[in-house]
Amino acid sequence: MANYGYQGAYSTTTYGNQNAAAEGGGFMNGSQSGSQDSPGGTKTYGKDTLRPVTIKQLIEAQQPHPDSEFKIDGTDVTQITFVGQINSISSQATNTTYKLDDGTGLIEVKQWIDADAISDPTKQLPKEGGYLRIWGRIKAFNNKRHIAVHVLRPITNFNEISCHLLEATAVHLYFTRGGPPTGEVKAEGGGDGGMFVDNNGGAAGGGSNASKLSKMSPIARKVYELLKTSQQSNEGLHVNVIAQQLHVPANDVYKAGDQLLGDGVIFTTVDDETWAVLEY
Amino acid sequence: MADTLSTPRILAPHLDAFQNRTIRLIGRVTQLRGETASIDAQGTVTAILNRDAHLSVGHAVEIVGKVQGDLSVRVLQSTDFGAERDFDFAAAEALVDATHRYKEIFYSD
DSSP, rough: OOOOOOOOTOOOOOOSSSSSSSSSOOOOOOOOOOOOOOTTTTTTTTTEEEOOOOOOHHOOOOOOTTSEEETTTTEEEEEEEEEEEEEEEEEEEEEEEEEOSHHHHSOOOOOEEEEOOOOOOSSSSTTTTTTEEEEEEEETTTEEEEEEEEEEEEEOSSSHHHHHHHHHHHHHHHHHHSSSSSSTTTTTTTTTGGGGHHHHHHHGGGGGHHHHHHTSSSSHHHHHHHHSSSSTTTTTTEEEHHHHHSSSSSHHHHHHHHHHHTTTTTESSTTEEEEEOOOO | OOOTTOHHHHHHHGGGGGGTTTTEEEEEEEETTTTTEEEEEEEEEEOOOOOTTTOOOTEEEEEEEEEOOTTOEEEEEEEEEGGGGSSOOOHHHHHHHHHHHHHTTTOOO
């Protein structure tokens, strides 16, 4: 299954086919918690990531076109991981289907049976009412959504459930509100813990623009950061230049620009597509 | 529209707001009295047990149940989460807080 990233130049490899029962997870190269990336650094858009999610997020994931990658919070998801309590188990000739519930929704999870695998009699078999940790991918089949499992294992330490759901929240907030503002990262101690720090509080000292930025999408912040820091004439930068320097599609830059223009932190100069930072 | 499939995570102080709804509650089992049990989840909750409930005093338990008019919880499903000392209640309580703060990824309504 090829994963077509935003950048055509990337050749992205996904490992394994989804039908292997005991397939290991793919190649992880995401920067979900990489809030300390330098602005304008290479963001690994379109590459395989492993994202912790809730079942509600899986049910509500958007698929822009059939066969395209699913999107959660506007970001492509490839591999996902979640936890859930087993509602029912149905064993079929080729696969085992579990219905899992994590309190946020219910989803079907299919594990294909690998005929060549040597069965291990000591292995703990999942039981109804037990909790499972799943690694897999979202699949759509006849308008029905299910998860194709790469790996699953029963949960024995129940703190994993709290941990997972909090992690899913942190990642959700990272994608919707952005990580802690760059430059404030150190003051907040950085790391994952910083995600729960109120962004407005963190940026309060940075003036009105900083507090507006903390509510914007990560890409809008990157565009602002670039406009603010890069060498330029007083005409500012053109959309295409920004897109090139940030390695993102021009479309995304337009959207980011709309947010920034709407909030009055940047303004248009020689034409509608050339922007500069509004300092006051 | 109340989503019947989701079971919001709550604690004792939230019972009032969730009457007649199916919820999920994690607490310590403090007392067993035959048909009912007392669960401590930032306050005492009376759980009306079903036949397959196997609760042990001093253990953490997760209950899926329906909040009754008198704020007791009729148990639909209970899961033993192991001995109290092995379970991080602070994390579970932080999770309840996060689920209500960032509802969009947890519950509809």
